[in-house]
Amino acid sequence: MAAASSSECGGPAVGIDLGTTYSCVAVWRHDRGEVIANGQGSRLTPSCVAFAADGAERLIGDAALNQAARNPTNTIFEVKRLIGRRFSDESVQEDIKLWPFKVVEGREGRPAIVVRHDGDERQFVPEEISAMALAKMRETAEVYLGKTVRNAVVTVPVYFSNSQRQATIDAGAIAGLNVMRIISEPTAAALAYGLEKMPVTNRDRTVLVFDLGGGTFDVSLLNVDPGVDIDMGLFEVKATAGDTHLGGTDFDNELVKHSLREFIRKHGSSDIKSNQKALRRLRTACERAKRMLSSMAETTIEVDSLHQGIDFCVTITRSRFEELNKHHFARCMEAMEGCLRDAKVDKNSVHDVVLVGGSTRIPKVQGMLREFFDGKELCRSINPDEAVAYGAAIHASVLSGGSDDDRRLVDMILREVTPLSLGVEIIGQTMSVVIPKNTAIPTKKVRNYTTLYHNQIGVDVLVYEGESASTKDNHLLGQFVLSGIPPAPAGVPGLDAIFEIDANGVLHVSAVVRDTGGKNSISITNHSGRLNKEEIERMALEAQKHKTKQIK
Helix, strand or coil: CCCCCHHHCCCCEEEEECCCCEEEEEEEECCEEEECCCCCCCCCEECEEEECCCCCCEEECHHHHHCHHHCHHHEEECHHHCCCCCCCCHHHHHHHCCCCCEEEECHHHCEEEEEEECCEEEEECHHHHHHHHHHHHHHHHHHHHCCCCCEEEEEECCCCCHHHHHHHHHHHHHCCCEEEEEEEHHHHHHHHHHHHHHHHCCCCEEEEEEEECCCCEEEEEEEEECCCCCCCEEEEEEEEEEECCCCHHHHHHHHHHHHHHHHHHHHCCHHHHHCHHHHHHHHHHHHHHHHHCCCCCEEEEEEEEEECCEEEEEEEEHHHHHHHCHHHHHHHHHHHHHHHHHHCCCHHHCCEEEEECHHHHCHHHHHHHHHHCCCCCCECCCCCCCHHHHHHHHHHHHHHCCCCCCCCCCCEEEEEECCCCEEEEECCCEEEEEECCCCEECEEEEEEECCCCCCCCEEEEEEEECCCCEHHHCEEEEEEEEECCCCCCCCCCCEEEEEEECCCCCEEEEEEECCCCCEEEEEHHHCCCCCCHHHHHHHHHHHHHHHHHHHC
16 A cells, blocks of 8 residues: 555644654744654653553553563563564564563564553554554644644655565554655655755765664765755765664663673572563663763663662773674674665765764764764764654655745655665576666666466566575565466567556566566555555554543
8 A cells, every 4th residue: 555645634744753762753844844842841752652451551652661660561662673574584583582572473474562451461563553653753743733643754764675664654554644755764864964955055965874773774875966056956865775673772782681691690690581670670771871881981880679689780881882782883884885885986975974863972883984984074963863853854845735935845856766676586586686776766667577388378476675696585575476378388478577666665566468468466565464454444443542542
């Protein structure tokens, strides 16, 4: 299901950064962007949902995070690492080991989160939990604007797969939002940065956006062209790279593992690993220590009565933190270098290096970037926590037509690329690429194929995404059968595979028998891993009932 057009729903349009650890919402009005604070006065809202085990109460955001230590098994966080994935995915299996809440295999191989709620055991799919976070951002905007909000541009990591993008659109629908467009997080940040730069420069710039957030890492190389005057701007993505499973949470995990080793070494209580309340309190202390190390050479990780009445305190230095996470930092640099190689751009041709995401505050990250770019000053003029939502709000205003009164936004053009190669399986489980990675979208590509056997009257079309030459190492998006091929010797019938990617980065595939016009197609949006229309409507209705219950 593609997102509805902006004309289908009236009212203001907002930009939402749906983050792994924190979310943010912004709006463009009165010729400027406004990042909206929540009811606690914070411009960032924890992407956290909690359920009362013996009551009907559901908490979202700060309220959920504040009670996490005493209700760990019913407090859900980092759900972005589950959305659009299969339960069997290696990353899902690794994360399950670290989370206090329970994740099981649900319908059609999807992960399901198990909680005790209102006296019963309930299962929620990741889209439902993400929808609760999106609904919180929507309500935050409605309180601020005094109007009903239906339209939104929602951001996702560059390397989100087709199924992850679709699942995010589904989460928006459950939250009662018309997701006008899905755009990549670093592209949104580049919009925020470019709007600031356009009035003061009349030449195009090559901008590298380094986006290291709480759970994901993205890097994008863009060309920002202000055009012939400041009334027009072109933002064109040249190449992308990243990791949907790398961010501040991973740095926290290394500190947690280090602290557990120290606790067990000193006290011999290895059963602490099964004490979920202790682990939740320890994780909070480790995250606090990580933040402190951005401005201090050393700090302590300290928790009173952590386990079996034992107080825990360990000193951690910045250099030790960097040593624990050196493999994660190396992955960041490898991805960035790969992005430059894919774009065939020398590092000396990069005009600006823009830092986005809270984890870019880590001194080691900034030091590695300065060293790589030969001492270049890094751009920190935009708020790394808010830039993505700010840029999404700019694009939401453009799409909704609300930019007509602001000459800076008129004719602003955004061109993104597809992050992963897309193709079909041919003989020998070989990946035949139809759309290569970093192809500008929207796009349409046609590739010719034929039959393998004599008198073959049908073929299985298996659609994959990924960079491996072998389909077994890539991700199966969907499949269908093309029938009605006239009997003929092998290699004679002409078959066309047609791939189309829309502006949201969502794929539609069809296949045609050239001689007869016989056709079959698949909207990859309907692959087996996705919620169907009835499920989305049911979940949206449940969400609305819960909202009504809370109001009463």
